[in-house]
Amino acid sequence: MVSGNQIYNTNLDGWLTVRLSKKQTLIPDHEKSGVYGIKCHKCHEIYVGQTSRNLKSRYQEHIRYIKNNDPRSAYALHILSNRHEYGNINDTITLLKRINTPVLLLPYEQMYMQSLHHNNELIPEQHPNEHNPMFELLQRKHLTSQPT
Numbered sequence: 001m002v003s004g005n006q007i008y009n010t011n012l013d014g015w016l017t018v019r020l021s022k023k024q025t026l027i028p029d030h031e032k033s034g035v036y037g038i039k040c041h042k043c044h045e046i047y048v049g050q051t052s053r054n055l056k057s058r059y060q061e062h063i064r065y066i067k068n069n070d071p072r073s074a075y076a077l078h079i080l081s082n083r084h085e086y087g088n089i090n091d092t093i094t095l096l097k098r099i100n101t102p103v104l105l106l107p108y109e110q111m112y113m114q115s116l117h118h119n120n121e122l123i124p125e126q127h128p129n130e131h132n133p134m135f136e137l138l139q140r141k142h143l144t145s146q147p148t
């Protein structure tokens with residue numbers, strides 16, 4: 001389990017690494033929006049998602065679903081139903097593609113889902129092209145009510 005303090009510390013380390021290694025971009029990946037992969041620590045399979053906010057908020061949301069026993073995302077469903085494990089933010093969530101144009105989020109998400117699916121790396125609870133319209137509606141509503 002990861003406490004709030006640990007998330008804060010590892011994220012600070014991430015900040016420093018990014019600052020030292022890439023002088024041209026001072027924004028750490030966790031502060032960016034786009035398509036991300038979030039990994040299961042037990043079977044190493046990956047869930048693909050997209051966010052117009054930032055990776056850190058999405059990571060914290062998925063972890064909150066798991067802690068609340070609320071399988072609202074396929075990732076939470078995978079961890080909960082298989083009793084698998086997640087790790088801290090740095091070795092669990094990865095930015096696959098930075099996207100600042102919201103209309104491109106879904107096409108790129110589909111593209112990454114398809115490609116991971118072909119490599120048998122996508123978590124089985126997530127099926128490409130099978131969207132739950134109710135979940136998407138809730139997600140959009142959530143996004144517009146939280147403009148951060």
Ligand SMILES: [Zn+2]
Pocket residue numbers: 040041042043044045078082084085
């Ligand atoms: Zn797993």
